[in-house]
Amino acid sequence: MSEFPxxxxxxxxxxxxxVVTAFVPKARGEVLPKQVALAFSVLTLAVGVxxxxxxxxxxxxxxxxxxxxxxxxxxxxxxxxDGLGLLLILLTVVLVPIVFVASWHEADGxxxxxxxxxxxxxxxxxxxxxxxxxxxxxxxxxxATLIPxxxxxGRFGREGRAYAALKFLMYQLGGGLVLLAAVxxxxxVSADAGTPSYLLSDLQNLDMSTTWxxxxxxxxxxxxxxxxxxxxxxxxxADTTEKATPGTxxxxxxxxDKIGTFGMLRFCLGLFPEASQWATPVVVTxxxxxxxxxxxxxxxxxxxxxxxxxxxxxxxxxxxLGIFALTTQGGSGSILYMVNHGVGTAALFLIAGYLIRRKxxxxxxxxxxxxxxxxxxxxxxxxxxxxxxxxxxxxxxxxEIMVMIAAFDYHWWVGAVAVTGIVLAAVYVLWLYERTMTxxxxxxxxxxxxxxxxxLVAVVPLVAALLLFGFWPxxxxxxxxxxxxxxxxxxxxxxxxxxxxxxxxxDFHEEGH
Numbered sequence: 037m038s039e040f041p042x043x044x045x046x047x048x049x050x051x052x053x054x055v056v057t058a059f060v061p062k063a064r065g066e067v068l069p070k071q072v073a074l075a076f077s078v079l080t081l082a083v084g085v086x087x088x089x090x091x092x093x094x095x096x097x098x099x100x101x102x103x104x105x106x107x108x109x110x111x112x113x114x115x116x117x118d119g120l121g122l123l124l125i126l127l128t129v130v131l132v133p134i135v136f137v138a139s140w141h142e143a144d145g146x147x148x149x150x151x152x153x154x155x156x157x158x159x160x161x162x163x164x165x166x167x168x169x170x171x172x173x174x175x176x177x178x179x180a181t182l183i184p185x186x187x188x189x190g191r192f193g194r195e196g197r198a199y200a201a202l203k204f205l206m207y208q209l210g211g212g213l214v215l216l217a218a219v220x221x222x223x224x225v226s227a228d229a230g231t232p233s234y235l236l237s238d239l240q241n242l243d244m245s246t247t248w249x250x251x252x253x254x255x256x257x258x259x260x261x262x263x264x265x266x267x268x269x270x271x272x273x274a275d276t277t278e279k280a281t282p283g284t285x286x287x288x289x290x291x292x293d294k295i296g297t298f299g300m301l302r303f304c305l306g307l308f309p310e311a312s313q314w315a316t317p318v319v320v321t322x323x324x325x326x327x328x329x330x331x332x333x334x335x336x337x338x339x340x341x342x343x344x345x346x347x348x349x350x351x352x353x354x355x356x357l358g359i360f361a362l363t364t365q366g367g368s369g370s371i372l373y374m375v376n377h378g379v380g381t382a383a384l385f386l387i388a389g390y391l392i393r394r395k396x397x398x399x400x401x402x403x404x405x406x407x408x409x410x411x412x413x414x415x416x417x418x419x420x421x422x423x424x425x426x427x428x429x430x431x432x433x434x435x436e437i438m439v440m441i442a443a444f445d446y447h448w449w450v451g452a453v454a455v456t457g458i459v460l461a462a463v464y465v466l467w468l469y470e471r472t473m474t475x476x477x478x479x480x481x482x483x484x485x486x487x488x489x490x491x492l493v494a495v496v497p498l499v500a501a502l503l504l505f506g507f508w509p510x511x512x513x514x515x516x517x518x519x520x521x522x523x524x525x526x527x528x529x530x531x532x533x534x535x536x537x538x539x540x541x542x543d544f545h546e547e548g549h
Contacts, residue, residue, distance in 0.1 A: 211262030218255025264296030277345025282389030326353030369438025405477030
């Protein structure tokens, strides 16, 4: 157990920042609340880096904090971090200040203090989700993320945002109610076994009947399939990304939606190992539908933000497929995919936002010839797009190939269907670039300017990360692998033996290989 409450400080800093930002006097203008929010987001990033510096990849759950909360129900305020949680925490603390820099003028004239305060509150709740090791605590902060998300969508963005916010809220609340029923079910099972407890460490050793385990798995999985999202519970996604600001879409798709796939690993596999194997054929099928259906939907879109949102339906299908392939390659690949998708999709959303601000429209059919007027914008958009389609040398390729190996290991036809998602990704990315960036410029575009210094500060680190981790993914793999190994051991599955065994008596270490 940690002597210093690092993880409490981690989520408390942005929460305090949200309150301070919200109460900055309006008389001080619109700049001061932005500066305050940015300062708190950078401080949160510093705490996240300090946590990462102390983390030992092979040492399981670390920096743990456990305190009684509601003793009668076995509820604890319990936090801890393993490789899975650490990577998503780092993704969160990096993306939020980048979003703030990129969104500096998005809320001008519309209460910018509220926008930045709600964004900090969303960061605080997301960090608490990724660190929670008590199921009841997880549920509380899981639901709490909806409050800032709803206001970020409903108060800011484009015409139609109120409908998008309501649709988002209804889907998420529906999933949350199913999750609440499953959480109550966990209490009943643990109480029947002796002492009620919501601690992960206690529940993982709980002996429950097959019927109970399968019903509880279904409850958790439905909630996570809404959050992720996964077909057929995905229809809120495109409306939300189309109507919200690009910065809000980054917070939702690149951070908040990761809670769904995080929950599949942490709770579905961690608490319901037999049920996870039982449900695998159905989940793999839904993942394949998401991969192909999401890609086809993206190809047919004329709104650039809606298109980017639908690509994430396809990508979350890949992540879910990697998780439920139940191999080390699939599990580690899915965790890498979560991080790499967050970075690449954030770059796409932010650059698309810059383009929309310049052109005054998000319709692809009304944008053309941008690369002749703004070559830096077009070049960075191309790199982010190539990462999205899994180009070798960029980070998403590493995670995608690992998931594909796991898919073919699961069954050849699963891999064959998943490959079509990669082919379709090349279609929607390259066709999007061709339609918007190439060709003759639109008359009247002479005033179109390239990215300025502030915009470059926000986007260049993301593009650099796509390149860096495309060639050097080992730091993330070193963090992810022990968590995946532990989960698969708990589920009771092992990777298949090599198809061609090593020759008897051949010692690779002695031969110097």
